[in-house]
Amino acid sequence: MNRQELVNLIREKQSYLCVGLDSDIQKIPKHLLSHADPVFAFNKAIIDATKDLCVAYKINTAFYECMGIRGWETLQRTVEYIPSGIFTIADAKRGDIGNTATQYAKTFFDTYKFDAVTVAPYMGKDSVTPFLQFPEKWAIMLGLTSNEGSQDFQLQQMGDELLFEKVMKAGMEWGTPDNLMFVVGATQQSSQLAHIRKLVPDHFFLVPGIGAQGGSLQEISTQAMNKDCGLLVNASRAIIYAGNGEDFAADARQAAAQYQQEMAEYLSQIAVGI
Amino acid sequence: MNRQELVNLIREKQSYLCVGLDSDIQKIPKHLLSHADPVFAFNKAIIDATKDLCVAYKINTAFYECMGIRGWETLQRTVEYIPSGIFTIADAKRGDIGNTATQYAKTFFDTYKFDAVTVAPYMGKDSVTPFLQFPEKWAIMLGLTSNEGSQDFQLQQMGDELLFEKVMKAGMEWGTPDNLMFVVGATQQSSQLAHIRKLVPDHFFLVPGIGAQGGSLQEISTQAMNKDCGLLVNASRAIIYAGNGEDFAADARQAAAQYQQEMAEYLSQIAVGI
Numbered sequence: 001m002n003r004q005e006l007v008n009l010i011r012e013k014q015s016y017l018c019v020g021l022d023s024d025i026q027k028i029p030k031h032l033l034s035h036a037d038p039v040f041a042f043n044k045a046i047i048d049a050t051k052d053l054c055v056a057y058k059i060n061t062a063f064y065e066c067m068g069i070r071g072w073e074t075l076q077r078t079v080e081y082i083p084s085g086i087f088t089i090a091d092a093k094r095g096d097i098g099n100t101a102t103q104y105a106k107t108f109f110d111t112y113k114f115d116a117v118t119v120a121p122y123m124g125k126d127s128v129t130p131f132l133q134f135p136e137k138w139a140i141m142l143g144l145t146s147n148e149g150s151q152d153f154q155l156q157q158m159g160d161e162l163l164f165e166k167v168m169k170a171g172m173e174w175g176t177p178d179n180l181m182f183v184v185g186a187t188q189q190s191s192q193l194a195h196i197r198k199l200v201p202d203h204f205f206l207v208p209g210i211g212a213q214g215g216s217l218q219e220i221s222t223q224a225m226n227k228d229c230g231l232l233v234n235a236s237r238a239i240i241y242a243g244n245g246e247d248f249a250a251d252a253r254q255a256a257a258q259y260q261q262e263m264a265e266y267l268s269q270i271a272v273g274i
Numbered sequence: 275m276n277r278q279e280l281v282n283l284i285r286e287k288q289s290y291l292c293v294g295l296d297s298d299i300q301k302i303p304k305h306l307l308s309h310a311d312p313v314f315a316f317n318k319a320i321i322d323a324t325k326d327l328c329v330a331y332k333i334n335t336a337f338y339e340c341m342g343i344r345g346w347e348t349l350q351r352t353v354e355y356i357p358s359g360i361f362t363i364a365d366a367k368r369g370d371i372g373n374t375a376t377q378y379a380k381t382f383f384d385t386y387k388f389d390a391v392t393v394a395p396y397m398g399k400d401s402v403t404p405f406l407q408f409p410e411k412w413a414i415m416l417g418l419t420s421n422e423g424s425q426d427f428q429l430q431q432m433g434d435e436l437l438f439e440k441v442m443k444a445g446m447e448w449g450t451p452d453n454l455m456f457v458v459g460a461t462q463q464s465s466q467l468a469h470i471r472k473l474v475p476d477h478f479f480l481v482p483g484i485g486a487q488g489g490s491l492q493e494i495s496t497q498a499m500n501k502d503c504g505l506l507v508n509a510s511r512a513i514i515y516a517g518n519g520e521d522f523a524a525d526a527r528q529a530a531a532q533y534q535q536e537m538a539e540y541l542s543q544i545a546v547g548i
Contacts, residue, residue, distance in 0.1 A: 022374075024377075060370075060374055062368070062370060062374045062375075062377035062378045062381065063374075063377055065377070065378065065381040065385075066377040066378070066380045066381040066384075066385060067385070068346070068350070068381075068385045068386070069343055069346045069347055069350065072342070072343050072346050073343055076342070076343065091370075093368065093369055093370050093394070094336070094367065095367055095369070095394050095396075096334075096336060096365075096367050097419070097420070097421040097423070098421070100296075100334055100336045100337075101336075103298075103336035103337055103339070103340040104336045104339065104340070106340045107336065107339040107340040107342075110340075111339075111340060111341070111342045112342070120367070120369050120394045120396050120397075121396060121427065122369075122394050122395060122396045122416055122419075122427060122428065123394075123416070123419050123421060123423050123424065123428075124421065124422070124423020124424060124425065124426030124427055124428070125422070125423045125426050126421050126422055126423040127421070127423050128423075142396055142397070145371070145396075145397050146371070147371040147372070147397060147398065147400050147401070148398070148399070148400055149371070149397050149398020149399045149400040149401050149402075150397065150398060151398065152395075152398030152399050152444055153395065153396060153398055153432075153437065153440065153441065153444075154396065154397075154398070156432055156433070156440070157432065157433060158427075158430055158431065158432045158437065159430070159431060163427065163432065163437065166427065166430070167427065170426060170427075
């Protein structure tokens with residue numbers, strides 16, 4: 001999916017919601033365990049219940065990888081089940097040197113047909129650029145993450161800037177607003193969010209951290225939206241585990257609808273593009 | 275495998291060679307393509323030919339992941355085929371926040387039974403420590419990598435040290451020489467290698483970059499060995515693609531044997547432990 005299609009999707013659905021399918025067999029409703037593939041049954045119900053409210057699904061590969069080959073089968077079924085026209089993200093945080101990075105890009109773009117994959121920047125340019133060679137596919141590079149450990153290196157001073165700022169500036173040289181997004185956690189202070197948007201005016205941000213992690217949709221939306229919206233705000237647990245009974249999908253829909261309605265309001269406040 | 279067992283293995287085999295199974299179906303000998311699982315047939319022959327000469331195998335997961343579910347089946351067959359008593363490394367460079375990091379740790383330690391997994395440090399402490407909770411298992415954290423992109427961030431000044439130095443010092447606080455190693459590329463200058471060993475005296479280093487990438491076994495061995503050896507030196511392409519005909523395994527053995535013989539010589543020069 002290219003940038004214009006994504007922007008159109010956001011306008012049409014009045015939503016920049018990304019539903020995170022961090023689906024854990026330990027946490028899904030017990031009545032699904034009789035299915036041949038319980039996690040797929042869960043994902044299918046969540047997708048059916050939320051597909052008109054979100055513009056993207058993010059699959060956290062760790063939750064599938066830990067189930068071995070069965071888990072990858074579930075992942076493949078899930079990504080194939082997501083309706084075309086919805087943006088798909090493999091949250092895999094891969095990062096390795098050129099030759100290997102190309103294999104990872106092929107994995108997620110060619111083998112599993114995702115639109116985007118998250119990548120880690122520590123190894124530098126030759127670990128990121130191989131992901132930028134695929135037409136209408138996206139690398140989503142870690143910028144400033146939502147966890148406590150972001151203090152350890154990302155928020156440390158490197159010369160006259162912070163490491164995450166250097167990383168995001170480098171990313172802007174390596175990629176374009178048409179093939180590169182950044183992960184920016186919603187758990188930052190609002191002044192920090194506004195500062196990051198000023199630093200990186202045009203690229204989309206994938207924003208984890210609202211809901212269970214405590215970030216505020218209002219803050220991220222008012223501080224970091226750009227004229228094209230420029231945000232994909234992810235909620236995982238707050239949506240997929242909104243309920244745990246027979247009607248879990250209806251509960252998930254309700255949680256997603258609340259986010260979507262709030263998003264429609266923020267979108268109405270920006271003039272251009274959307 | 276615990277540290278003492280690894281040190282014993284190095285002493286017994288007079289080797290600190292890690293064979294990297296970066297096995298690419300495009301590059302393996304053509305006559306193997308008739309096998310049901312050509313990459314496994316290749317790995318099996320390489321393992322049979324090198325298992326007495328090396329102390330570790332490193333599986334670069336990207337080369338398996340890109341083949342989808344079949345690739346994971348090959349990976350599982352391969353790791354199961356590696357004789358017990360040889361150290362196994364999943365070179366997966368995973369890195370994500372606590373909850374997700376735990377899922378990755380389970381993936382490689384519980385599901386696939388690897389001894390070690392490589393992890394990326396950008397997200398900080400809570401992305402690394404979940405890997406340190408598994409008895410006799412190892413996290414191998416990226417320190418200073420062997421690629422050109424290591425210049426972009428790792429070798430940049432952060433306060434009064436370089437980022438990779440800060441990362442390695444942080445790792446030493448999070449883990450111990452019994453559960454944490456570091457990736458240190460062999461393509462650095464010898465003064466840099468000696469400096470890193472001084473900074474991190476006790477931890478094992480996993481050293482990629484000799485062979486195809488141009489690093490020197492002599493330099494890394496003379497500059498960065500410690501009293502327990504403290505090195506696992508990886509060669510991938512230089513061994514597994516040493517030949518490309520019917521007798522590729524014999525060629526691989528010959529390449530591995532040359533490394534092992536050189537290693538035995540360096541080991542004879544250290545007095546203690548080995």
